[in-house]
Amino acid sequence: MDQVDEDRREAEDTCLVLTGELTLREAEAQHARLLGALQEQATLELDLSAVTEVDLCGLQLLLSAGSSGRRLGRPVRVRGTLPEALRAALPRAGFPVGAGTDAEALSLWMQGEKQQ
Helix, strand or coil, rough: HHHHHHHHHHHHHHHHEEEEEEHHHHHHHHHHHHHHHHHHHEEEEEEEEEEEECCHHHHHHHHHHHHHHHHCCCEEEEECCCHHHHHHHHCCCCCCCCCCCCCHHHHHCCCCCCCC
8 A cells, every 4th residue: 555545544534424314313323433433543534424313412412522522632623615504594593694604714613712
């Protein structure tokens, strides 16, 4: 394996792809995946593009992952495109309209930082 392939593999290893529901029904399974990834990775990137449904519990899981990452000194970031289900759930949960509607903004919220 050459260095480029090894670097690509390491970059992919730091990304956790969440799929399906981020809801109360799936909270235990998704929590276990997030916790496991946080314990294994120095920096955790989340790909949420395949998430199909999000409720308040799912948003809380994401924010909790960010909080746990801060406490452990392991940043959690969102990459890629946010799915419509997640963008629609944010204002219903009280996030200001227009805030957190892209991966960079959601990453800031998860890190406990406010958008400028």
